[in-house]
Amino acid sequence: MLDGNIVNYSLQAERRIDLEIGVSYGSDIEVVKRELLAVTREDERVLKDKDVTVGIMTFADSSINFVVRPWVRTADFWPVRFALMEAIKKRFDETGIEIPFPQMDVHVQKLPKE
Incomplete structure (x- = not known):
């Protein structure tokens, strides 16, 4: 029942933008946080009078997932979201922060002949 x-x-x-960004388990957490904050500060459309939240959201199978939550004017929501995603990827490429992709190790074992 919905009554709210x-x-x-x-x-x-x-509006607040909620981004979830995965990085390699070998990444330096403080460097990742610093770079994510820097990217949000460089976009003039991110509201400067509100704090940007950056923190670890989850420890996933192939990545440490960070949440990045800046505030923007509603009219800027989608353009800023797209711009931040692109800027984060470029910044990570420049600084050597790896965005991993799902991987699986498969071990093949040969069974003895009967």
């Missing part, structure tokens, strides 16, 4: 209020965030003046 439904909020249409697209009608609000400001």
